[in-house]
Amino acid sequence: MNGTDSKVIVALDFPQQQQALDLVERLDPSLCRLKVGKEMFTRLGPQFVEQLSNRGYDIFLDLKFHDIPNTVAAACDAAADLGVWMINLHASGGRRMMMAARERLEQRSERPLLVAVTILTSLGVEDIAEVGYQGEPAENVLRLAKLTDESGLDGVVCSPREASEIRRQLGQDFLLVTPGVRPSSAAKDDQRRVMTPADAMVAGSSYLVVGRPITAADDPIQALQAINAEVSESLA
Structure with a gap:
């Protein structure tokens, strides 16, 4: 883990x-963090992650x-061996699964942040109903x-x-990692529930x-700097 103050991944x-x-x-690396997802990890493996970290x-x-x-729990421990800053799992895996992963990582002298996916930002009301969730996406996200x-x-x-509702109910120390962020000039692509960086x-x-x-x-660097500036202005 290397360290930067940027809020942009x-x-x-x-x-x-x-x-x-x-x-x-x-x-x-002083202006952003990087996210490596399933496609690149499957194609390129742990060595690619280590290569980025070494940069x-x-x-x-x-x-x-x-x-x-x-x-x-074992997979999270293996991911932590790569020196990554943050890893995630699905909250729908349940309490025992999440606690097992957290307890395994807590055995390390230094561990990555561990966050859970709630409802994918590509899913709308009809989508979650098809897989058996009742109510609006926001209700399920909060639960x-x-x-x-x-x-x-x-x-x-x-x-x-x-x-905003999660922050209100769970406090300031609980991390919220939000995809579905688009500058006002950008297309929504395949995200359904989007917002500008400042908002x-x-x-x-x-x-x-x-x-x-x-x-x-x-x-890309100009686009990144513009988003960083928007974030800084909103925090000020």
Whole structure:
């Protein structure tokens, strides 16, 4: 874990390593953190994560573990061996699974942050109904966030639209990692529940996951600096 004060986590969602490395070369580890998800980790493996960390970046390893408690605990421990800054699992895996992962990580002298995914930001009312959830996405997000807090994790991944209510009910120390953040000039792409960076921070977000508005920009560092400036202004 390397350390930066930036609230922006840039999502490296590329089909090839060189595309990701070309972008990383244009960014700056003092200005952002990086997220490595399932596609890149599956293609490139742990060595790619270590390579990014060696370049000075804090890494959010976004693999959304969901399995029996012992398996998830072991997977989180293996992820921590890579020196990552943050890892996640699915809150829907339940209390015992989350507690097992947290307890395994607490055995380490230094551990990554552990957060839980609530309801994916790509899911709307009809989508969650199809998989058996009742009510609005926000109701389910809050229920799962409370379960995560009770299980002793550091925070949750949620839409920025749910951030203010979670922050109100669970306090200032509970981390809220929010994808679905788009500058007002950017397209929504496949995210349903979105918000601008400034609005997300005002709502209570701790960290913003930003993908295509930075990774697909003609000048990624300029786009990143603009978002950082927007975040700083909202915090001031």
